[in-house]
Amino acid sequence: MSFERGDGLDVATELIEDAPCGIAVTDPDGRLRYVNKTLTQWLGLPPGGDPSRATFASLLTGPGRIFYDTHMAPMMRLQGFVREISCTLDVQDGPPLPVMLSGVARRDAQGVCTRFDYTVFDARERRAYEEALRRAKREAGELAAIVSSSPNAILRVDSGGCVRSWNNGAVRLLGRSAEQALGRPVAEAIQLLDRPDWFMREARALQDEAEISFEARHASARDFEVTLAPIGERGLPGASEDWSVILRDVTRRKQAERRLQVIFDEMRHRMKNTLGVVAGIARQTLPRPSAEQLVSRLQALSSAHDALIRPDDDIGSEPVVEIGALLAFSCKAAGGPARFVIQGPRVRLSARQATSMSMALHELVTNALKYGALSSEQGQVRVDYTLDGSGETGPFRLRWREVGGPPVTPPTRQGFGSKMIGLVLQAELGAEVRSEFAPEGFRFEVAFTAG
Amino acid sequence: MTAILRNNVDVDGPVSAGPMVFVHGFGCDRSMWRDVAPAFVQTHRIVTYDLTGMGGSDLSAYEPRRYADLQSHADDLLEILEALSLRDVCLVGHSIGASIALLAANRAPERVSRLVMVSPSPAFLDDAEAGYRGGFGREEIEGLVGLLEENQLGWSMQMAPTITGQPVEAPSTETLTQSFCRTDPEIARHFGRVTFFSDRRADYERAACPVLILHCSDDALVPMNVAEWMRDRVPDATLEVLEASGHSPHMTVPDKVVKTIRQHLGTA
Numbered sequence: 006m007s008f009e010r011g012d013g014l015d016v017a018t019e020l021i022e023d024a025p026c027g028i029a030v031t032d033p034d035g036r037l038r039y040v041n042k043t044l045t046q047w048l049g050l051p052p053g054g055d056p057s058r059a060t061f062a063s064l065l066t067g068p069g070r071i072f073y074d075t076h077m078a079p080m081m082r083l084q085g086f087v088r089e090i091s092c093t094l095d096v097q098d099g100p101p102l103p104v105m106l107s108g109v110a111r112r113d114a115q116g117v118c119t120r121f122d123y124t125v126f127d128a129r130e131r132r133a134y135e136e137a138l139r140r141a142k143r144e145a146g147e148l149a150a151i152v153s154s155s156p157n158a159i160l161r162v163d164s165g166g167c168v169r170s171w172n173n174g175a176v177r178l179l180g181r182s183a184e185q186a187l188g189r190p191v192a193e194a195i196q197l198l199d200r201p202d203w204f205m206r207e208a209r210a211l212q213d214e215a216e217i218s219f220e221a222r223h224a225s226a227r228d229f230e231v232t233l234a235p236i237g238e239r240g241l242p243g244a245s246e247d248w249s250v251i252l253r254d255v256t257r258r259k260q261a262e263r264r265l266q267v268i269f270d271e272m273r274h275r276m277k278n279t280l281g282v283v284a285g286i287a288r289q290t291l292p293r294p295s296a297e298q299l300v301s302r303l304q305a306l307s308s309a310h311d312a313l314i315r316p317d318d319d320i321g322s323e324p325v326v327e328i329g330a331l332l333a334f335s336c337k338a339a340g341g342p343a344r345f346v347i348q349g350p351r352v353r354l355s356a357r358q359a360t361s362m363s364m365a366l367h368e369l370v371t372n373a374l375k376y377g378a379l380s381s382e383q384g385q386v387r388v389d390y391t392l393d394g395s396g397e398t399g400p401f402r403l404r405w406r407e408v409g410g411p412p413v414t415p416p417t418r419q420g421f422g423s424k425m426i427g428l429v430l431q432a433e434l435g436a437e438v439r440s441e442f443a444p445e446g447f448r449f450e451v452a453f454t455a456g
Numbered sequence: 457m458t459a460i461l462r463n464n465v466d467v468d469g470p471v472s473a474g475p476m477v478f479v480h481g482f483g484c485d486r487s488m489w490r491d492v493a494p495a496f497v498q499t500h501r502i503v504t505y506d507l508t509g510m511g512g513s514d515l516s517a518y519e520p521r522r523y524a525d526l527q528s529h530a531d532d533l534l535e536i537l538e539a540l541s542l543r544d545v546c547l548v549g550h551s552i553g554a555s556i557a558l559l560a561a562n563r564a565p566e567r568v569s570r571l572v573m574v575s576p577s578p579a580f581l582d583d584a585e586a587g588y589r590g591g592f593g594r595e596e597i598e599g600l601v602g603l604l605e606e607n608q609l610g611w612s613m614q615m616a617p618t619i620t621g622q623p624v625e626a627p628s629t630e631t632l633t634q635s636f637c638r639t640d641p642e643i644a645r646h647f648g649r650v651t652f653f654s655d656r657r658a659d660y661e662r663a664a665c666p667v668l669i670l671h672c673s674d675d676a677l678v679p680m681n682v683a684e685w686m687r688d689r690v691p692d693a694t695l696e697v698l699e700a701s702g703h704s705p706h707m708t709v710p711d712k713v714v715k716t717i718r719q720h721l722g723t724a
Contacts, residue, residue: 033708034700034701034702034708034709035701035702036701060674060676060701062676063676066596066599067592067593067595067596067599067600068596068597068598068599068600068602068603069603070676070677071592071596071597071600071652071676071677072600072603072604072607073676074483074675074676074677074702074703074704075481075482075483075484075551075677075703076483076484076607076637078702078703078704078707078708079483079484079488079637079704079707080484080637082707082708083484083487083488083490083637083707090607091603091606091607092603092607135606139605
């Protein structure tokens with residue numbers, strides 16, 4: 006294709022001046038000889054340019070000027086061109102303009118450099134996209150660094166259960182190099198005792214949960230906490246459904262736990278033995294009614310210790326007691342469900358609270374049997390309790406109401422049982438205690454913060 | 457690996473002639489000296505080499521921690537002088553290469569007897585407290601490091617042919633890719649930082665041998681006041697201002713550079 010004769014020069018001039026790209030020509034030492042209209046406008050310069058910006062480098066921002074002198078100028082001389090250089094124009098009274106530029110060196114017949122020609126393209130969109138890419142790459146790099154330096158084994162497992170990635174932590178923890186593990190079924194690469202096909206089993210069991218976690222012993226006799234979580238969007242057509250599997254070495258913790266359990270069992274055993282011995286001494290030392298009274302109190306104390314359990318999910322914390330277990334035990338001797346109506350949520354008490362509560366409950370039961378509702382056949386005790394807040398601890402309030410018993414007359418003096426209740430609940434626990442000798446039945450209320 | 461192999465050393469000229477060793481600057485490699493060094497080949501033993509990490513040097517030798525200190529490049533240079541058993545050496549350095557040459561001269565004055573510095577700068581960063589205007593602020597240098605990240609100058613293209621199965625050396629690919637000044641982008645960024653954040657004013661002030669400073673009248677990287685600072689503060693320094701623009705007179709006006717060096721070396 007060629008221009009119409011006569012139009013050629015005009016079209017060519019317009020093409021160069023108004024080209025959709027900037028065009029600049031310099032001497033080999035970088036002095037500007039020509040700048041087209043497009044580039045002049047981009048730079049915000051007056052027509053004809055600005056004498057204070059007489060070199061190609063002066064059109065660029067500071068970093069670009071350095072790059073021109075250290076890289077572009079030498080390259081133009083040594084290899085005769087530069088291509089796709091990303092840099093930024095220093096725009097007069099405006100924001101810097103990201104551009105992509107290419108240049109070519111022109112030589113005369115003797116091979117001497119005579120001028121440099123540059124084309125300059127607006128690269129705002131491209132720069133924004135590249136910046137986003139670089140940021141993503143940096144972030145990915147940071148994450149990768151975290152994964153690779155983690156002391157935990159972190160792996161990616163595909164939906165078929167085969168290992169896709171294996172970090173340094175896995176190499177250290179499992180003594181197997183990435184080459185030895187990649188591509189192999191994960192349940193084979195990591196053999197857990199008594200869990201032959203653990204990955205597929207757990208993955209199937211996961212359903213809609215965010216992750217699943219369990220503890221298992223490795224073939225190397227180490228204990229691991231294993232966490233499985235799906236990676237990426239589930240159910241997206243064509244998307245891979247991979248899994249992250251993280252193994253944390255919990256061998257030391259498990260050993261400590263086992264030691265603690267042994268100590269704990271031993272303590273409980275000794276405590277009960279001691280109480281048994283004390284009960285024996287009491288029987289031999291005190292008059293029979295007093296001895297029986299003391300022994301039954303000791304049994305209440307002992308039962309509180311029996312009820313002490315440790316929550317599985319909070320190993321290492323203090324032993325705790327569920328109030329329901331305590332009530333059931335205290336009420337059993339006095340007729341159990343036939344005489345007691347108990348209502349309330351799960352509440353965890355600390356060991357101290359449990360001991361005090363079991364002593365107090367014992368006194369309440371004993372009094373009810375002796376003087377209260379339980380002394381008549383139709384009488385009942387209704388126990389209901391509430392807990393404020395979520396979980397199993399928090400502000401706790403228990404109400405004890407006796408109904409259907411003989412009419413109540415307030416005692417003329419405070420018996421030992423009442424003193425004991427005040428002592429263990431108020432003095433020991435700082436609980437708020439209220440008792441009322443209502444004619445239709447004795448009432449009692451205690452409130453403290455459980456847990 | 458010996459220093460000779462590591463730094464892609466090239467030696468030319470009569471064995472017994474006075475040695476001239478050329479040290480290139482940041483951004484390129486020893487090919488920058490191609491219009492200057494050959495001019496001395498009749499009268500001098502000419503040595504050019506690539507700084508570790510640049511050009512044809514052994515890139516695996518570039519340990520970032522070690523080369524965070526410019527002195528390591530100077531130590532490499534001294535290893536080369538030792539390997540070639542050169543004494544009474546004239547070191548010719550461009551830009552940061554001039555600072556490297558200076559550090560080598562200060563450490564081994566028994567080997568180096570003259571320094572020729574082409575467009576040197578003891579520090580590119582401004583130091584307002586000391587009233588020193590190096591020409592650049594911290595932000596501009598950070599911006600340069602960003603530019604180096606964006607402009608890999610064919611580094612990724614160099615890797616491309618091996619993926620499609622073509623040998624890298626095939627002439628067709630070589631002429632298409634930007635082969636000069638091609639540097640591992642990681643090294644380029646690292647060396648860019650080392651170069652432009654380095655402050656060697658104290659070393660310039662105790663130069664151990666006579667120094668010839670060539671400065672372009674219109675250098676965008678090194679302001680005239682820096683050249684004057686060197687003239688006033690560097691012991692036994694001579695400043696020659698070349699009527700030229702740019703930071704690389706050895707490429708733009710090589711004849712002037714050769715002539716000025718000859719005059720001062722007394723071999724005109």
